[in-house]
Amino acid sequence: MLKKHALDPIKLIWLFAGSLIINTGVSFIWPLTTIYIHNYLHETLTIAGIVLFINSAFTMVGNALGGFLFDKWHPYQTLLTGVSISTLSTFLLVLFHGWPAYPILLITLGLGNGIVVTGLNSIATLIRSRNASYVFNVLYFTQNLGLVFGSLMVGFILPFGITYIFLLAFIMFAFLSIVVFLEYRGLNQAHAAKGKKVAESEYQEKIPYGAKKAIFSILICVLAAWITYEQWNSNISSYMLGLHMSVRLYSLLWTLNAVLIVLIQPLLTYFDDWLTQHLHGRLYIGFSLFGLAFLLLIGANHYFSFVLAMAVLTCGEILAFPAVSTFVNDRASNKDKGKYQGIVQSVTSAGRALGPLIGALVIDNFSYLVLFIFCTVLVLISVLLFAMINTYNKKKIAK
CATH class of the missing domain: 1.20.1250.20 (MFS general substrate transporter like domains)
Structure with a gap:
């Protein structure tokens, strides 16, 4: 209690x-x-x-x-x-x-x-x-x-x-x-x-090695997600303008993003106890939706494709991002909880900084198609790594 x-x-x-x-x-x-x-x-x-x-x-x-x-x-x-x-x-x-x-x-x-x-x-x-x-x-x-x-x-x-x-x-x-x-x-x-x-007390004085690996793997997911997320803030706007869509239509996508978050987030908070019990599944699904959203942009010529992709991305964002802080907090030692929350925010800032640059390099050297595939693969590989480390940790605990 x-x-x-x-x-x-x-x-x-x-x-x-x-x-x-x-x-x-x-x-x-x-x-x-x-x-x-x-x-x-x-x-x-x-x-x-x-x-x-x-x-x-x-x-x-x-x-x-x-x-x-x-x-x-x-x-x-x-x-x-x-x-x-x-x-x-x-x-x-x-x-x-x-x-x-x-x-x-x-x-x-x-x-x-x-x-x-x-x-x-x-x-x-x-x-x-x-x-x-x-x-x-x-x-x-x-x-x-x-x-x-x-x-x-x-x-x-x-x-x-x-x-x-x-x-x-x-x-x-x-x-x-x-x-x-x-x-x-x-x-x-x-x-x-x-x-x-x-x-x-010596309880949680030091973080177990398995917990450190789990934290490291979720931080890779966060970095990958923010690198891809920043494409929506930078390069996707240019892509839409190239398809003769207006700045107003692009800005409406962010209105949709905000509305979905404001409507859905309180619902998730209401079911917080259940979601906490299924924290790993929440993270897997959330980050996977992040990656899959970019598949919807491959060959996209109509505005509805961008609306659908943004909706999928936002659902992934709502599921994954708040859960990351909980996941890290559960594994950090009592004396270092602030430090690890700082690391989560630092990795987020790093992804924001690197995202536009990496996206521009991919577009300049290849194409938008390659960028969308790259974003999907980057996020899904990070999720796979996270899942593998979690599975290994569970098997080790079970022995």
Whole structure:
């Protein structure tokens, strides 16, 4: 039986609110990056791509740093540090958003956000009133809900000027700073209590070798999935435009993605206990759908093919991504749970950084057809490796 919420380091509502606020704030900025650099600052698309790559790299550094500081330093101060960097970066963007101030501040914003996102996921490992899988599911829901809110608001605010976009982002991060400062104070005490418990017991002090292999294999799945996912953010848009489909039709695919997540994710959360009991199957099916979605694009000439592929991809995303954090959390040692949540986020950032580059190289040297086949094979091979390692671990335990 789970303990009462009074034993949670913070109230769940404030954890979920923090996730919603930061993802809403981020979504005011990231969708505009390429357009702003190319159309407003008059830099090349190559420069825009380089800026996005460096931003992802610094987000990855922030993810790793956030997980390390959460475990080895103080969780509360770690969250405050990350949100302070993000708040200061957005404040300076309101005042200075020319070249090169914009890309520099975008990079520092990525660093701060990386620390905060990992910190929020790491807090889920300290919650006692709910299963970790439930918390990760709701965090994934609030993350996407924030992206929906932010993206919709950008369309209404941008005509008034880009400065108002940065101002709104600053307001969101300033609000998050207040929430963290006032409501996250109990983190250090809970973390210290967990550290004392770990010190008094050798239970899970070290991760078994089989568990390390399982974590490594699921991280390969995450990397493969995000490399392929980023094709939808970059190269597939060009492919659709080449088929004389409009930007509006392309953007509607992301509306479909968001709507499916907002509608289906709460349903999965309701059946969380059953899904947790079948965690491996959930991951196998989720990542397999990710790969199979690209098969639907082979020879695709009609918009419905893209709609169907996006729907399949989104279903795979909903099943797999929140379950990864649960899978890793179950196998990480008590003293390193924040570190491993940071690694999950770092691998995600690495996939986001590498995806557009790898996709462009495949298209330039071969074709879109080869890209779609490559994406399918890459994901399915990673799933096969994950399944083989899990099967081997089960047989070893059974002996």
